[in-house]
Amino acid sequence: MLKPLVDDLLRLWKPGVYLSQTASYPLGRLVRCALIPLVCDLPALRKVAGYMGHGGRFPCSFCRISNEHAHSNFDYSSWDRHSWGEHLATAIRWRDAASEKEQQDLFEEHGIRWSELLRLPYWDVTKYSVLDSMHNLFLGDFKRHCKNIWHMTSDLEADTPETDVPNPKKKSVVLDKNILKEVWRDIAQTYLPSWLGRPPKRFGATGGGRIKADHWRTGCLVSLPITLIRLWGQPHSSPEEKQLLENFLHLVVAVKWATKRTTSRRVRDIVQSEYHRYCTSLVQLFGPDVVMPNNHLTFHLVECLELFGPVRGWWAFPFERYNGIIQRFSTNGRLGECSWEELHDRC
Numbered sequence: 169m170l171k172p173l174v175d176d177l178l179r180l181w182k183p184g185v186y187l188s189q190t191a192s193y194p195l196g197r198l199v200r201c202a203l204i205p206l207v208c209d210l211p212a213l214r215k216v217a218g219y220m221g222h223g224g225r226f227p228c229s230f231c232r233i234s235n236e237h238a239h240s241n242f243d244y245s246s247w248d249r250h251s252w253g254e255h256l257a258t259a260i261r262w263r264d265a266a267s268e269k270e271q272q273d274l275f276e277e278h279g280i281r282w283s284e285l286l287r288l289p290y291w292d293v294t295k296y297s298v299l300d301s302m303h304n305l306f307l308g309d310f311k312r313h314c315k316n317i318w319h320m321t322s323d324l325e326a327d328t329p330e331t332d333v334p335n336p337k338k339k340s341v342v343l344d345k346n347i348l349k350e351v352w353r354d355i356a357q358t359y360l361p362s363w364l365g366r367p368p369k370r371f372g373a374t375g376g377g378r379i380k381a382d383h384w385r386t387g388c389l390v391s392l393p394i395t396l397i398r399l400w401g402q403p404h405s406s407p408e409e410k411q412l413l414e415n416f417l418h419l420v421v422a423v424k425w426a427t428k429r430t431t432s433r434r435v436r437d438i439v440q441s442e443y444h445r446y447c448t449s450l451v452q453l454f455g456p457d458v459v460m461p462n463n464h465l466t467f468h469l470v471e472c473l474e475l476f477g478p479v480r481g482w483w484a485f486p487f488e489r490y491n492g493i494i495q496r497f498s499t500n501g502r503l504g505e506c507s508w509e510e511l512h513d514r515c
């Protein structure tokens with residue numbers, strides 16, 4: 169499926185397209201186009217770029233860390249980086265292998281296969297397969313922390329702790345119905361600026377429908393800190409509550425800084441140090457099994473910030489919006505009926 173697109177991109181890169189006349193250039197202008205960041209969710213990115221699935225032996229497209237060490241090694245400086253040249257050489261060996269068996273052996277050994285995008289002479293797969301913050305932070309780290317680690321539920325029959333004090337070692341429900349009721353009360357009383365999407369009134373309610381990425385964003389960056397600091401950040405709060413709060417706030421601070429409208433060396437340092445504190449305290453509270461490849465990948469977000477600037481310029485929100493618009497088109501049995509004008513009007 170990528171081949172026709174890459175064929176066009178190759179022509180658009182070299183020789184490019186010569187426009188005989190434009191508004192600013194009456195004598196004409198050479199236009200060249202290039203595809204740089206690959207923005208999509210992780211499963212799609214791994215397939216399109218030619219990597220093994222992120223649950224496999226090599227979960228990272230930026231470095232060579234193994235799945236086994238990604239759960240426990242949070243020392244960013246110790247990770248051995250992928251090289252574009254080596255990746256390309258391995259992918260070509262896979263493409264030119266004499267048999268499927270040889271391809272399979274190479275794939276098992278290196279976790280890499282050929283991708284049509286590698287035909288683009290400027291496309292560095294080790295840098296341009298970017299980490300999308302919408303999927304990685306909001307639908308990844310935030311959602312996972314609430315649903316899989318804190319077992320967020322408003323179900324009355326859920327496994328709530330015997331006392332009011334949540335105990336992470338017992339793997340009981342941390343974000344239970346009583347806390348969620350406090351969250352809902354605070355959401356109802358919170359005035360949000362117009363640029364922040366309001367989370368659902370019953371955020372996290374069991375059977376309350378799908379929580380969108382933007383809801384996770386506001387819910388975890390604004391609503392939960394307001395309520396949890398009020399409940400767990402008091403002098404009389406238990407040590408367990410304070411530990412849970414501190415751990416979560418490291419994630420909140422890291423995400424807050426990672427998604428700022430500007431970026432700098434200072435932003436990079438804060439994101440890295442806060443996310444490191446989040447992961448190390450997460451392991452202390454819940455054990456190493458809760459750490460996922462997604463957590464390892466978040467450490468690499470700072471590299472994307474350095475290459476592409478603030479995430480708001482390349483996160484997946486606008487692309488997902490277009491996907492939603494296109495999905496609403498009725499296409500069954502209407503091959504070729506959708507005109508560019510219609511597409512342009514709706515988008």
Ligand SMILES: [Zn+2]
Pocket residue numbers: 228229230231232233247464465468
């Ligand atoms: Zn890595």
